[in-house]
Amino acid sequence: MIHIIAELFRNFDVGLVIFDDEFNIICVNDFIKKKFSFPVFQNSNLLAFHDEQAKEKIRKMKEEAASKGQSHSYILKIFNVEHGDEIFLLGKVFLLEGDCEYRFLAVLFDITFLTTDRKHKILKIPVYDGEDILFLETKDIEFFKAAGNYTEIFCQDKIYLCPLSLAKIEKFLDERQFFRIHRSYIVNLTFIERLIREGTRHYLLLRSKQILPISKGKSKAFLKIFGLK
Template identity: 30%
Template structure:
């Protein structure tokens, strides 16, 4: 994982020491600095911060006062020359308390604890999002049948029989095993109703039944040709390639 770290200390040398050590860790994507609480508040409001190394005694605004102004607290490791604040620090759920002067080994232990904690948080958030997605899908009914007209005859077409949809102006042409039909609809509207595990948008003009794919062939300008089992060849546009590959778990 990659994290963003904020170092808050009114002493330039103290900040520089921590920043230099942080830059040696692959997990650190970005390190920002603040020399006082006001700068730190602005940075937490303008960017996502995962971890703060925070001095306690600073002019005008202490580390504790700073935390009260942050809406969504990141992990906090206090960095201070005074041990008298330790109890209060852990009352605000600080992950660790580095007492100046501290050596590199002590710093690394604190940082690695933070990484472990952030990984646990990340896993928990992923599980919650997955559960939310599953809950949202409960009871959701995808389109199973489409009413089509052929002359004076109206028929019920099973969606699973459809090979692909093609946009034609204000209409959509359906290519199915039983024939071709024209309906007044849009691909955008159909895309919302179709089961994404079976139908995917491959082009601004096409939605394809992915069960019929036989192979993909590289084409020019980042596009691909999709060869179907009946030898039909359709184009996978580069604009839809990433979403298509993600849905089908493909790497091309």
């Protein structure tokens, strides 16, 4: 486990956004300007850059910062930036004091190089672990399960929640190791112990004794991997 704030400040590029109580952006640092081609002289609202789920999360983080000085929760987002690249940003909100009363600081850590390799495949995936963020190695993950706009991750007999959708995670997984067997499941092929057939349906028995369904639309492609079709 990484004690996140101290570790990230030492090792990662950091974006800074100062905003007021109505989420109007007051200023940003050079990292934000360069990565997002930020319109420096244009009035912008922080919430305008996010979907409804993220807006709700940011409002909650601001409320936490207003009462405790900093948010105890984090937000994780994948952003499209210059040259079509995608970066992983982990954010936390702090309350500013003194002359900056009723203003807030959003700190955004670029964790892309920690989570992905040169081919932009995920090596480690951030998940919530209480008030901290834990980075799980993908090779240790047994399977992913969709949970709305979040994803449940099953790893070493524990279940973790990742604030990324299953579709976003799938995009960055190594297809040689992971396979989307169902709209709700992605399985690590190395954890499969048995293929079970019941009539026209197929299921997977995993090392943990979990049983996952293979949808009819995915079964042909899955069986082909193992030369069974």
